[in-house]
Amino acid sequence: xxxxxxxxxxxxxxxxxxxxxxxxxxxxxxxxxxxxxxxxxxxxxxxxxxxxxxxxxxxxxxxxxxxxxxxxxxxxxxxxxxxxxxxxxxxxxxxxxxxxxxxxxxxxxxxxxxxxxxxxxxxxxxxxxxxxxxxxxxxxxxxxxxxxxxxxxxxxxxxxxxxxxxxxxxxxxxxxxxxxxxxxxxxxxxxxxxxxxxxxxxxxxxxxxxxxxxxxxxxxxxxxxxxxxxxxxxxxxxxxxxxxxxxx
Numbered sequence: 001x002x003x004x005x006x007x008x009x010x011x012x013x014x015x016x017x018x019x020x021x022x023x024x025x026x027x028x029x030x031x032x033x034x035x036x037x038x039x040x041x042x043x044x045x046x047x048x049x050x051x052x053x054x055x056x057x058x059x060x061x062x063x064x065x066x067x068x069x070x071x072x073x074x075x076x077x078x079x080x081x082x083x084x085x086x087x088x089x090x091x092x093x094x095x096x097x098x099x100x101x102x103x104x105x106x107x108x109x110x111x112x113x114x115x116x117x118x119x120x121x122x123x124x125x126x127x128x129x130x131x132x133x134x135x136x137x138x139x140x141x142x143x144x145x146x147x148x149x150x151x152x153x154x155x156x157x158x159x160x161x162x163x164x165x166x167x168x169x170x171x172x173x174x175x176x177x178x179x180x181x182x183x184x185x186x187x188x189x190x191x192x193x194x195x196x197x198x199x200x201x202x203x204x205x206x207x208x209x210x211x212x213x214x215x216x217x218x219x220x221x222x223x224x225x226x227x228x229x230x231x232x233x234x235x236x237x238x239x240x241x242x243x244x245x246x247x248x
Contacts, residue, residue, distance in 0.1 A: 007225035008218060010233045015162060017244040021152065022159025024247055025102035026051075034098055039091065045082040050095025052079065053088035054137030066134040068167040069181040074193030092141075096153070100144050103152025106246050113147035116239025119232035120154035124161065126224035132164035151243055162221065169216035175209040176200070183210050 025031050027043050035046030052063040060076035067075060082091070107113060121143070129136040138160045144150050170180045181192060182199045183206065189199055200206075228236065 006233070007222050007228070010228065010237060011218065011221060011225045013237050014158070014240040017240050018155050018158045018162070020247065021155035021240070021243055022157075024106075025099045025152065025156075028098075028102055030101065030105075031095075031098040034094065038094065039082075039086040041082050041085050045078050045085075046091070046095065048075065048078040049082035049086060049088055049091040050098075051092075052134070053090070053092025053095065054141065055088070055133060057083070057088050062133075066164070066167075068163075068170070068177055069185070069192055071193030071198075092137075096138075096141055096156075099152050099156055100149035103149040104146065107148035107151055107243055110148065110151070110242050110246060112235065112242065113151040113239055115232070115235035116243075117143070117147060117150045117154050119228060119236040119239070120158055122227050122232060123224045123236070124154065124157050126227045127161055127165075127221065131168045132161070135160040135164035151239060155240070155243065162217065165220045166213065166217045169213040169220065170210070172216060173209045173213045175206060175213060179206050180210055180213070183207060 026047055031046065032043040035041050035043060035050070039046070041049070048063070048067075052066060055062055055066060060079045061072065063079050064070065064072045064075040086094075124139055127135070129139070135157070138157050141153075143153050167177075170177060178194060178199050179202055181194070182189060183202045185192065189196065225233075
């Protein structure tokens, strides 16, 4: 059992790179081509229904609650128009398969990924998952047997784990999602469907609330990282760094 500070060091060491890894397949040419060829949808629609499809055939508001930062009207438009072409659960399985193929293309020569996959599984299994629907949905999907695909898969699940916990924390501190988005991605307001006049200018108090949400996110997930042995912690960090380097 690791001490609390060590667990947080490991969590922070992998957080940013895991975010990059888990999203690295989203708009790859191969992913875009698959969505177009198989379902007749563009990459943005494939992203919405592929990532959100683990939630099932739900209303757009459910997807918005899980995605968080997107404007509700953009979510509704992308989700509903994509659903006209493909069942959400089928899209989710196809999207995750694209992630696996991306892992095989990028990480096929890497060593030590089995240890990374094992360490990630320990963390993922230790999280309760309450109020974390998107994470719970992705966690329920099977992990492939080959290490390159499994490595990307686990990074994807870890990304959704922190993202889901963070959205719950944003809500817990009373910070509006539109404001949280403006703080985190000030240059992507339009991309996420917001107009300038719809997003309040963040204040110092808003930034205090967001910092508190980050603290709550850490508090929610630290216990899972405490389950790691020293060897697993090292493998998790080393695997994250090696895969991230292989992306570039």
